[in-house]
Amino acid sequence: MNILLINPKYPETFWSFKHVLRFISKKAAFPPLGLLTVAAILPGGWQKKLVDLNVEPLTDATLDWADLVFVGAMLVQRESAQEVIDRAKAAGKRVVAGGPAFTAAPELFPGVDHLVLNEGEITLPMFVRDFLAGTPQPRYTSDEKPDIAKTPAPLWQLIKMKNYATMSVQFSRGCPFNCEFCDIIVMNGRVPRTKSPTQMLGELETLRKAGWRGSVFIVDDNFIGNKDKVKTFLRELIVWQKASKFPFTFFTEASLNLAQDEELMRLMSAANFHKVFLGIETPSLDSLKECSKLQNTTLDLAKAVNAIQSNGMQVMAGFIVGFDSDTERIFETQMQFIQRIGVVTAMVGMLAALPGTRLWHRLQAEDRLLGETSGENTDGSLNFIPKMGVDTLVKGYKDLVNSLYAPKEYYARVNTFLKHYRPTAFSRVTWNETVALFRSFWTIGLRSHARLLYWKLILKTLFTKFKAFPTAVEMAICGLHFEKCARRMREE
Template identity: 45%
Template sequence: MKILLLYPLFPQSFWSYDRFMEIAGLKAVIPPLGIITVAALLPQDWEIRFRDRNVACETEADWEWCDLVILSAMIVQKQDFHRLIHKAVQLGKKVAVGGPYPTSVPQDSLDAGADFLILDEGEMTVPLFLEALCQGETKGIFRSIEKPDVTQSPMPRFDLLERSAYLMMAIQFSRGCPFNCEFCDIISLYGRKPRTKEPEQALAELQTLYNLGWRGSLFIVDDNFIGNQRNVKRFLRELIPWMQQHDYPFTFITEASVNLAEDDELLQLMGEAGFYAVFLGIETPDQDSLQVTRKLQNTRNPLVEACNKINDAGMLIYAGFILGFDGERSGAGDRIQEFIEQTNIPQPMLGILQALPNTALWERLKKEQRLIEGNGHLTGDQNTIMNFVPTRPIADITKEYVEGFWILYEPRNYLRRCLQQCLKICSLKNQKHMMQFSLSKRMRFITQLIWHQGIRRPEIRWQFWYQLLIVLLRKPQLLNMYLGLCAAGEHFWEYRMLARESIARQLGYDPLQLSTTSAPAPEATLIQ
């Protein structure tokens, strides 16, 4: 068979880094690991063409060539996902779909016209789909309650990727999370028992990327990398000598729960292995809200101390924050801002709570008859009002969201946090902070950054040069990291306007009605 694998477009979002990609001459942040793993599950004698539409769109010749179209998508991609299904139907092509969005809301894919729904985890359901095809079936829904043993997962088809178009490469070590946060859909998708690959299996994937010529940042996409701490340590102990033998070709970023700060050995191993950053789900500094949403792992130790400890281990912190929890007290947005100022987290992802399908929050709100009819606001994006009736006025929540986002990403505030975070990080001697750029792309990147922030913007021009000098004098080993953070600001300064306009549109306001007062920090605090 001739198979066309398509990955739908992402809309502009917090994580799309649009302006950064433009400055760097890149197309997308990370490749779609799920669909290239599905490609590895298909029969070897099938012909496969893969198109990540965020990098390069398929051609009409691709549509004419294929026998079957296979799509994978997250909720945030649903607009282009539906468009691709409709096009396949119009052209008389059979279409199979899978991924988190179809798994969570199967009816949407059926209504759009998909023929085959390959749901849950592909290692279990792709073989069922292939068997149905062999038997001449033309439609089907394939599900599995059983979770696969990921030690049997195939090597992803990294060879299908246009690797030079991405900021990072990606691998997966584990699936599942041991915690029980009410709003999170990871445990409903992948379960609460973290399943890990074997260390040699993960190292084989790294070796494949190395052999393909990749050097630079690599995202371990686990939703909680440290969910199984015993097995993670086994992996890290084998990763460290591999990195040494290969002269540290990669730097790693991943997602982890805040209890990472409780394990000194784990922090040390991650630092020695080349981890330069971690995304933490902090959500809120309000202890009562953490209790309500069952994020109990965030209540065991002071969160500011946890962040400082992770910085001391050599890692930059990215973090997520949420407004709109039940029983949330007024001023939650201000308290989040205060926490971010204390910790100097450069890129806080502030969002409004959404009830995702099949989560404990979804089921509870459904029983309480608080879900909004038609689920009209569910987009998977951060700047969308909640799809349920909150316990405090929605106008208050959205006002705190817009004001908070606007102030946090005011250019001077943002650049100040970037500097302070880099100054806080205890950089380890083996760490390399590099980007997968050719010399021409590197020169373009630096030239563009100097033009936009060192020349074109008078409000930050002096700050850019002053802070750059501080980094060169005090943390020259973090220069690449710092410049990358600065360049990302171009995206966030544009995105905060999009966020304000989006919220205003949903509320039926003029965007200027939403207050976006900004109070940059005093200049004297820049080098503290």
């Protein structure tokens, strides 16, 4: 049985880092971890190939080889996913589809023969059993939450690691919080499930033996959802990192209450975490209460960010505009807040009603839904009627993003960040990073209209905060990407 697994293409977004990848000679930011895990769950005797459309095309010969075509996608990949489905069906292939996009909105994808929804550890064996018996069903669903301590390691041999900027692993699923707009708890529940430290270290050792060095993204919904389990893992990870001479730097997603746990921050720093993405959302207390982001209402947000950055971790953060409690003042409020706290990578999006969330159900009951979401809350599109009005929200949002990523404001945030940042992560400078530095000299330092700000940052960091120099270079390169994305969005 020949199984072809296909990862559809991502559109150009803030998170695609398209304009950064060429600096480091990579084709995509992240590998398709979900499909690599699906491949490991499928019977070992089946032949498997994986095509990631973000790094290579799908050839007719590869499609002809397949007996079954598996497609996994997020909502933001919808357009490319449908193109894959249509092409596979035109070639006479049977299509099996799963993942967040298909679980959230299966009706959006005509042509799929078998929908394998929810968590694959449960539903995929159900499909395989029926398929081998000659009785496959059109849809497989389950509310059961699997023990991911039994999830097999991803089949890394299906990809070429050199194509990617970072590798990905998963430690836990689920989040204990109940934010109204979030679909994580709809898909993965509110009780975090974790892998064992032995299991995680085994996966990391596999990556190390395969020759990977550098960045590893722990893709958890909320890495610190179960703090006791996280601390146990981190203590063993620190020992492994030291024994292995620190082959990896880590980054992950977490909740802002990380700042309230000094021990946890110290452990993450010692384990070589150098970045963490936080859902800050908004400085508006009313809006935080409205969306049930109550864990953020008990914190001084600025002090929390500073605490994490002083422990050697760069804070990346998500922000949202468009809550019912927001007024037209929110755009300027967000701008001033983000500049003041020095979050350089500030992913500001408009509120989106994702299928199945409490927000989606509330807006549906209020007859305020406009249609399906694109799955990308930074593309300037809305799928609900906001209280402040569609035109006001869209214009205010686009103006905010363009202001945030204008060179003067962006470099001001970099400098604010560097005041609080205490770099502790150990990393080796790679050849690709060296090449990226010299490419930045030409592309940003000579050709960009931000060249004066660039050279001021580079020279200041080089002579006054040398350990942060690689981070400053990375931020300058990312700033070019963000500015281009903002400009494209403004022109649409």
